[in-house]
Amino acid sequence: MKVRNFNFLLFILTAIGGVIGAFTGEALLSELKGEVPNSILVGLYFGQLGLWIGLMAFIGEKLNPRLNGLRWASSYASFSLKLLVPVMVILPFIAGSLLQFIYELDALDTKSPEDIILIVDISESMLETDPDNKTIAAVKEFLMKVDGNQRSALLVFNDQTKMLQTFTFLKNNSEKQQAGDEFEKSIRFQGGTDIGLALSDAMEYLNQVNDDRLTMAVLLSDGFSKMDVSQSVKPFQDKQIVINTVGLSQKQNQGAALLSDISERTGGAYYSVDDANKLSSAFQDIQKDTQDRLLIGERQGSAQYMLLYKFLRILFVSLIGGVLGLALGLMFDNRFLAQSLAIGGLAAGVIAGLILEWGFGSLFLKGFYIRLWSDIILAVIVSLFSAVVPYRMYNAEGGTNRSDVSLYNRRAFADSDKKHTSKTFY
Numbered sequence: 001m002k003v004r005n006f007n008f009l010l011f012i013l014t015a016i017g018g019v020i021g022a023f024t025g026e027a028l029l030s031e032l033k034g035e036v037p038n039s040i041l042v043g044l045y046f047g048q049l050g051l052w053i054g055l056m057a058f059i060g061e062k063l064n065p066r067l068n069g070l071r072w073a074s075s076y077a078s079f080s081l082k083l084l085v086p087v088m089v090i091l092p093f094i095a096g097s098l099l100q101f102i103y104e105l106d107a108l109d110t111k112s113p114e115d116i117i118l119i120v121d122i123s124e125s126m127l128e129t130d131p132d133n134k135t136i137a138a139v140k141e142f143l144m145k146v147d148g149n150q151r152s153a154l155l156v157f158n159d160q161t162k163m164l165q166t167f168t169f170l171k172n173n174s175e176k177q178q179a180g181d182e183f184e185k186s187i188r189f190q191g192g193t194d195i196g197l198a199l200s201d202a203m204e205y206l207n208q209v210n211d212d213r214l215t216m217a218v219l220l221s222d223g224f225s226k227m228d229v230s231q232s233v234k235p236f237q238d239k240q241i242v243i244n245t246v247g248l249s250q251k252q253n254q255g256a257a258l259l260s261d262i263s264e265r266t267g268g269a270y271y272s273v274d275d276a277n278k279l280s281s282a283f284q285d286i287q288k289d290t291q292d293r294l295l296i297g298e299r300q301g302s303a304q305y306m307l308l309y310k311f312l313r314i315l316f317v318s319l320i321g322g323v324l325g326l327a328l329g330l331m332f333d334n335r336f337l338a339q340s341l342a343i344g345g346l347a348a349g350v351i352a353g354l355i356l357e358w359g360f361g362s363l364f365l366k367g368f369y370i371r372l373w374s375d376i377i378l379a380v381i382v383s384l385f386s387a388v389v390p391y392r393m394y395n396a397e398g399g400t401n402r403s404d405v406s407l408y409n410r411r412a413f414a415d416s417d418k419k420h421t422s423k424t425f426y
Contacts, residue, residue, distance in 0.1 A: 002336075005067050006387035010060030011380060017056030018379030021049035022372040025296075035148055035171065038104060042295055043097030047089045050324055053379045054088030054331055061332065067386050068332050080331050087327040095323040099316040100295050103309075113216035113242075115151045115167055118142065119202055121221035121248075123158040123193040129222040129248050136187070140180030142218075146170055151213075154183060155205070157198035158191030167209060195219070195258065196227030199243075203235045215241045219262065222248040224255035233265045244268040295320075296371055298360040314353035317374070321349025325382045336391035344385025345378070352377045 025045045032041050058080060065073035072080075120139060139154075146152045154165040164186055170176045202217060217236065236243055243266040245259035260270040293309065295316055325345025329338020352374035359370030 002390035002392055004387050004390050007060055007064055007066035007383070009064040010057050010067070011383045013056035013060040014053050014379040014383045015376055017052040017054075018049070018376040019372065020056075021052040021379075022368070022375040024048050024052070025371065025375070026368050029297075033148075038294060039097045039101040042100035043093040043095075045296060046096035046320055046324075047093030049375055049378070050088040050092035050327060051085070053324065053382075054084050054328060056379075057328055057383065058084065058331065067337060068334060072332070076333065080333055083331045083333070087330045088324075091323050091327045091330075092320065095320050096295070099319060103295055103312055103316060104293055113150065114213040115153070115211070115215040116146060117153040117155060117167075117202055117206070117215065117217050119198050119217060119219045120154070120156045120187075121158070121193060121195075121198075121223065122156045122187045122189050122191075123221075123223060124190050125193065125223050126189045126248070135220065135248070136184050139183055139220075140177075143170065143180050143183075144173065144176045146176065148172070152179075153205070154179070155198065155202055156183075156187055157194065157201075159194045159197070160191065161198055161201040162186075163201075163205060166205075167211075193221060193223035193225045194227075195221055195223075195225045195262075196232050199232045199236070199262075206239070206241070207235075215239070216268075217241055217243045217266075218246070219243055219259065220246040220248065221255065221259065224258055227258075229258070229261055229265065233262055236266050242266050242268040244271070246271045246273060248273050296356065296374075297367065310357055313357055314350060317353035317356060318346050318349030321345035321347075321352060321378050321382065324348075324378060325385070328382060334391070337386065340385050340389040340391040341382055343389050344382045347385070348378045348381035351381065 025048060028044055028048065029041070032044070036044075058077070061067055062073055062077050118139065120135065126135060143152060143154075148169065148171045151167040151169055152165070153163070153167045155161060155163050164183055165179055168175075168179070170179055198219070206215065233243070243262055245263040245268065247256045247259045247270065256270075256272060262268075263270040295313055322342050322345040325341035325343070325348070326338050328345075329335065329341045332338075355374045355377060356370060359373070360367070
């Protein structure tokens, strides 16, 4: 006979598991982003989330055996505990890793740059357009957001050039902070502006490196210099290096037109900043096109508003939710309960995916809070579906609703069952 059951204690504890998983997952993202491939990172995120949800669900059902009955709680709960890691960690890990890998495949055949060279104007005129040295803060912030898998270089110029940092992997926040501090200590705003020389010396360095890596240049200046734009940008065009330019000026002038022309000729974008306080925002807009897509993070750059990636996020999170529900039923060693919870997981995943999609597209919530709510939704809605979709109770003697994962041990369970006198499953 099929039943519908609801375990209020399990409902509360799985919600707590979702909260714990959100905090633990946030720590993982903070420590490992850029250190490991995104597919592994997302797999770890959902693996640890599954662990907390499964552990809390086990505790709730053990203390108040509503879904699987008293016989499961008294005789077979220990086997479910042994399944906790194999099904509640490994299955979500595999699903998260695989779907994140697919999510990162580029439908438009575009790639994020592997190297970024930052070319910064330190001419005397910058003291006038940026009296509070916002340029320094913006460059330091830009370096902090460079992905750990990307190399960054820093060249400064006035009427001469100086390479402050050759291409370097900045793997962690400490190295990024040190690079920014060295930039701040090394520069003095003086001299004239020679953008042509800056581009020429930057290309000379890129030719010396001679790496077959996708490179992007970012040029920041507030001035104008006489130059042959066609000749200056041709080497960049030949190497397919995009130059994004940032113009810091309180009025549209020849400098703005020059920077716009440079970026347009190389396939980049020009960002006009009339206030030094907006420099950080401009650099963030540029940085968006260099960051990867995460199922559980903000989708930035050219893919930000693409309908395809909106649909894929919702679909993939739904599938991960289904795997979480299925794994929970398998942990309880009940294939009919697994079917019920898998359906709940699919529904929960749709809602969680919509929360992620709406949240990262809005300005009201920060990333952690968006992930927190989606994790809670995944946890609690899965636990609700045992009261929505009917299933058969746990039957250790007949084995008709046992999950395949425990068939190899059916005889051992049957022998153990004879030692217990309970005649009820509920």
